[in-house]
Amino acid sequence: MSDLTEIWVVAIGSGAVVGLLGLLAGWVLRHRSLRWQLTVVGVVTTLTVLLGVQIISRRMLISDHDLHVVLIVTSAAAVVSLVVALVLSTALVRWSRSLRDDVRRVGEGGTIVAERRGPAEFQELSAELASAHQRLAEAREREQRLEESRRELVSWVSHDLRTPLAGIRVMAEALEDEIATDPPRYHRQIRGEVDRMVQMVDDLFELSRIHAGQLILDPQPIVVGDLVSEAIAAADPIARAGRVTLGGEVPHGLQVAADPGGLSRVLANLIVNGIRHTPADGTVHVAARSVEGGVELAVTDGCGGIPDEARDRVFDVGYRATSARTPDSPLQDAHTARAGLGLAIVKGIVEAHHGEVAVENVGPTASPALGCRFRVLLPG
Ligand SMILES: Nc1ncnc2c1ncn2[C@@H]1O[C@H](COP(=O)(O)OP(=O)(O)OP(=O)(O)O)[C@@H](O)[C@H]1O
Ligand SMILES: [Mg+2]
Structure with a gap:
């Protein structure tokens, strides 16, 4: 086996072992914070490099001094990559928490502004949240207005029925007691009021059929x-x-x-x-x-x-x-x-x-x- 082939085999082999261990760690930590997952990625990369360099250096019989140099350089790279992984994961966790806070506010009052925060996926999510919040607010406003209209309708209809009914009663009593000065006019008025009430009741009936989906x-x-x-x-x-x-x-x-x-x-x-x-x-x-x-x-x-x-x-x-x-x-x-x-x-x-x-x-x-x-x- 040539030197180069041996290096490939060792690098891939050690990488595969560390990678498998990393996947296992990732699976164990799958329900923990995003920070853990990113740290696993950083650790796996670092360990793969360190292990590969260690094994190859020993096989190549390089001097202790050179081995130290290589180890110092790779360790420094390892520390840097771990720090970067930690910083990035902290930022990701912070962005995801602020998104979570926005999600909690969806449907409550106030406004949610689509912010340019975090990676593109977070920004898309933030924009979606803001528009869902807006749609919900509009639907709720419309629902409130309809409810208000229904309440007003009930009070108007009762008013519109009570007033003519009271009038009809007074006119009917006057006719009964024969104290009406112009009976034909009273009859016409009673007829007019009744027609109007019939029209209103018809409209209400029609509307209730429409809303019940029973319009044939x-x-x-x-x-x-x-x-x-x-x-x-x-x-x-x-x-x-x-x-x-x-x-x-x-x-x-x-x-x-x-x-x-x-x-x-x-x-x-x-x-x-x-x-x-x-x-x-x-x-x-x-x-x-x-x-x-x-x-x-x-x-x-x-x-x-x-x-x-x-x-x-x-x-x-x-x-x-x-x-x-x-x-x-x-x-x-x-x-x-x-x-x-x-x-x-x-x-x-x-x-x-x-x-x-x-x-x-x-x-x-x-x-x-x-x-x-x-x-x-x-x-x-
Ligand atoms: N052609 C119109 N021009 C201006 N305003 C209108 C017109 N049609 C309706 N509106 C407004 O819309 C409201 C609702 O109309 P709608 O026909 O539903 O009720 P209404 O005419 O008040 O009562 P109803 O039709 O039950 O007898 C009206 O009260 C009026 O303010
Ligand atoms: Mg009308």
Whole structure:
């Protein structure tokens, strides 16, 4: 065996023995701190060099003095590598502890900033943590807002039912005692109040079916022009009462597959909202067109724009931009006060069709905007 081959065999053999012992030590220490693992790596490297040099030096019969020199040099290298391993492992442990602290804070309040700390993997983890924290905070905020809307809804609905019920009771008593001065007017008013309460209870029922996933759809081909004409004709009396011009434009022959009852309701809710929020002499326009991926229905009004913070929430159950029960348009008096269910129903029906609904402000300038446009995209 040549000298060189012998050196290879000895170096690999001694390295393998130390390496195996190192792996064993690593396995024993696998549940301990990262610092131990890195120290094992440093020790294995050092011992491999030391052992190899020792064996080869003896075989090569070099002088004691030379052997000492070699040992001093390799020992110095060993100490340096151990110190470096310790310093690096301490830093790694520190970075991982600070990550652990961040993980503990995920989901709690405050912010987590993605920091440039430690190796690339730690930085990626830190960025992921920060974005998970952010997503969680947004989800929690949304959940809180929904909860708040639900609470408000319950109190409004009870208010909206209690007030007309009290009125009906007073009128019924007056009729019973025959002290009503104008009985036909009392009858009309009772009828009006009852209609409004029935509408509210219907909306609540519809919404609970949507949320329970029990909305039964019967999709069939619908001629969009016919549907829009019917919706406009039905809302016309309300538009006239508010002196709002109501119009529409639909390409001839445009069809969409949808549940006729559901889609009529979507259109009716959007059109009535548009009319209610458009001042006298304003316009509400309904348009439909074929777009990539389906059919788009758009209801544009002259509401003067919806503020950004309200635009995110208008589809929430029970949300009303004006929470005061004072009238905000000539059409909204105590008898037409709303519960904030219409757009939640619109969203529920549209999503049950796998479609999307969104609102945007329109006009030459975004602020102040002229009006807003509700767009419904139904897959074709
Ligand atoms: N076209 C619109 N222009 C401006 N604001 C609107 C428009 N449509 C809805 N909004 C705002 O969004 C809120 C929620 O509308 P939504 O239709 O869900 O409830 P509502 O009209 O108040 O009551 P409901 O429809 O149950 O009778 C409204 O109270 C209003 O503040
Ligand atoms: Mg409405």
